[in-house]
Amino acid sequence: MKILITGATGLIGTEVTKTLATAGHKVTATDCKSGDIPKGVKFVLGDLNDENFIESLKFKFDAVIHLAVIHEQFDDRGLKVFEDNVSWAYKIFAKSAAHKVKVVIYASSLSIYGTVFSDAWTSPEFAPFDESLPQHHHDSYALCKEVNERTADMWSNRSKTAFVGLRMPFVNTMKAIEAHAIAQRDGNIKQMEVAAKSLWGYLDVRDAAQGIMAILDRKSAGSTTYNFGAPDTTAPFPTKAMLAKYHPNTKILKDIPGYGSLTDCSRWTAAYGYQPEHLIDRKKLGI
């Protein structure tokens, strides 16, 4: 397939670009910073805030994978995070629809539910939670993920382009995920809080890339978002004990055995089948 990927030299983009190239896709990779680009991939350096640059990408692709993002809150209101992330997605989705791209795959985030970056301590209403969990935004990063999902819905209504959004938890290399688990095991208070706000979710970056491959392998239609994460947690104690300590008001809808994830990914599994394969080795970590 002919594929355009944005954010190609970022954490997830680097792995996805490598995976696409290895699978033999014809990849155009773009980012505003250079990086490790595999042989055979066309790299285009450019800034998504530059309208002419977006125009120059032409959008003659079978699939577009949109991963470019800014995270840093440059100002008190988080305005730049909102403006950039929302306007890039809008423009890329619009161009993809106009040029009849078959599928747009974009990164949403588990932070959409609002707990991850809220200043106040917030808890999910219920667990395990599917995509119907109410969203309570406290920050512009979470809000822009919500807006981008609605933008995908709109362009899907106006075109035959399919939009697939992935609500992923903390994504990183296994080394970084294990370091996060070890810090919790060792009682690092800050990491315990970060992990509790992130609802102890994780996804190895290789699984993020394979999930995207699974989408490319199947026919998608309309606009749908999916919880997509590992089936277990980074927490040092079983999930019910962690919930009792950090989110005591969360209603437990059904039993969560052992270290099971709070996130219900059954919609994802039913649609694309791929199950994350790179899971933390509790025995090795002594948790």
Ligand SMILES: NC(=O)c1ccc[n+]([C@@H]2O[C@H](COP(=O)([O-])OP(=O)(O)OC[C@H]3O[C@@H](n4cnc5c(N)ncnc54)[C@H](O)[C@@H]3O)[C@@H](O)[C@H]2O)c1
């Ligand atoms: N890493 C995570 O834990 C995680 C979790 C859930 C969702 N996500 C989502 O996945 C996507 C990718 O995340 P990531 O962790 O790889 O982020 P990242 O910051 O590593 O990569 C983002 C890329 O976007 C590029 N970019 C920034 N400003 C740009 C601009 N003006 N023009 C062009 N490119 C620009 C950056 O240079 C960077 O390479 C994002 O949408 C993010 O919200 C990430």
